[in-house]
Amino acid sequence: MTPPSLKSPQRRALLLASTAGLGLAASSGAVRAMAPARPRTRLRLGMIGTGLRGQVLLRELLRREDVEVAALCDIEPLMLAKALAMAEKAGRPRPATWGEDRDPEAWRQMLAKAGLDGVIIATPWEWHAPMAIGAMQGRVAVGCEVVAGITLQDHWDVLNTQLQTGTPYMLLENVCYRRDVLAVLQMVRAGLFGELVHLQGGYQHDLRAVKFNSGDPAKPYGGGVEFGPKGWSEARWRTEHSVQRNGELYPSHGIGPCAMYANIHRGNRFTHINAFASKARGLQDYVQAQGGKDHPNARVRFKLGDIVTTSLACENGETILLQHDTSLPRPYSLGFRVQGTKGLWMDVNQSIHIEGRSKPHQWEPFQPYQDRFEHPLWKKHAAAAEGAGHGGMDFFVIHAFVEALKAGAPMPIDIYDAVAWSAITPLSEQSIAQGFKTLEFPDFTAGAWKTRKPIFAFDERY
Known part of the structure; x- marks a missing residue:
């Protein structure tokens, strides 16, 4: 899908139309289930956004016998054709399609006419909030790719719609299902690290060849320094965020697991946030090196700091540090660290130290601990997840959404998780813009965090 400009009148109109009729922030603090929440054995699902x-x-979805992929929507004919070819190759009936006429509102027609139980939203970030709101208003359950909204108001609007309609909403954060991440969750719950004190995570991933390419659909990564209308795939829309915004633009990969470990919204919550940004050099250097100093994009000034560091404080006394690092050369890492009164785990060196078990001042290899504390989900579904995207994580996140929706059960990554994790972005932007000011973190649960119980990943169905 090609998004409207980040600040365009079209985008504002979309948001206003999508949120029409919404009241003030709901105060019940309870995530409602669809009523009636009857168990189902098979779902009719649609997808908005059929890009990579x-x-x-x-x-x-096409691998599952309990899912009928009934409808697809995209306004890029090439991507829609590729998705249809996937359905045909899988031996599935041809889904109904919307968007061939490039109408940016085609998704509304699909939601109104396709008779869906749920929809997967995999579009550029600007579309997530209006599309999720439109789906929930139509009582179509939402599985939304990460980033719930752009502005802080977007997040309140998504939350209020879910609370008012009761339509299920899940943020499709796949890293919460990473094999080592879930093993560490088991270790945290078993008390192996003692009382948690500090957590770290982030998005540390060289995206220069994602944010720029030649504009050739056959070569979506690298090969040029075009972005925006001349770019292709993510370079067409994602790079503009680096031009216009300065903050923690992609928090959920890092904060999702950390929030699970710290029981955020289930006896704990974020209370304060601040962010710092370094100077911006990496993207301009890359454009000049790859395209030459005379290329028009060599004169673009990127607002996004090369390294953005965000700190959060929690009600129960833990601190969390996130780092966004996508504009400089580096190997991929999410930089997880879980530290408590009895020891710590770090994913960068795949090592662990537990007082009383490890030799003093020495690391141990993590793998034996991961094997011992393997999460039940991986014990049960490892074979089914083999070959799935991102080392199997994509199987688990889709499986979780489908199984919870079939059962009429709460989404394991629910609306409160979605908006709080994603709202880190506009809050970090605000902190940086105000001279790295520390801000109070909104309580999206209206106090319900005090009584909600930890449920993530305990149910072996999802």
């Missing part, structure tokens, strides 16, 4: 990310998730 959408196709990865579509593959998981």
Whole structure:
């Protein structure tokens, strides 16, 4: 899908139309279930956005006998054709399609006419909030790719719609299902690290060849320094965020697991946030090196700091540090660290130290601990997840959404998780813009965090 400009009148009109009729922030603090929440054995699902990310998730849907992929929507004919070819290759009936006429409102027609139980939203970030709101208002359950909204108001609007309609909403954060991440969750719950004190995570991933390419659909990564209308795939829309915004633009990969470990919204919550940004050099250097100093994009000034560091404080006394690092050369890492009164785990060196078990001042290899504390989900579904995207994580996140929706059960990554994790972005932007000011973190649960119980990943169905 090609998004409207980040600040365009079209985008504002979309948001206003999508949120029409919404009241003030709901105060019940309770995530409602669809009523009646009757168990189902098979779902009719649709997908909005059939680009490269959408196709990865579509593959998981097409593998399932309990899912009928009934409808697809995209305004890029090439991507829509690729998705249809995937359905045909899988031996599935041809889904109904919307968007061939490039109408940016085609998704509304699909939601109104396709008779769906749920929809996967895998579009550029600007579309997530209006599309999720439109789906929930139509009582179509939402599985939304990460980033719930752009502005802080977007997040309140998504939350209020879910609370008022009761329509299920899940943020499709796949890293919460990473094999080592879930093993560490088991270790945290078993008390192996003692009382948690500090957590770290982030998105540390060289995206220069994602944010720029030649504009050739056959070469979506690298090969040029075009972005925006001349770019292709993510370079067409994602790079503009680096031009216009300065903050923690992609928090959920890091904060999702950390929030699970710290029981955020289930006896704990974020209370304060601040963010710092370094100077911006990496993207301009890359454009000049790859395209030459005379290329028009060599004169673009990127607002996004090369390294953005965000700190959060929690009600129960833990601190969390996130780092966004996508504009400089580096190997991929999410930089997880879980530290408590009895020891710590770090994913960068795949090592662990537990007082009383490890030799003093020495690391141990993590793998034996991961094997011992393997999460039941991986014990049960490892074979089914083999070959799925991102080392199997994409199988688990789709499986979780489908199984919870079939059962009429709460979504394991629910609306409160979605908006709080994603709202880190506009809050970090605000902190940086105000001279790295520390801000109070909104309580999206209206106090319900005090009584909600930890449920994530305990149910072996999802």
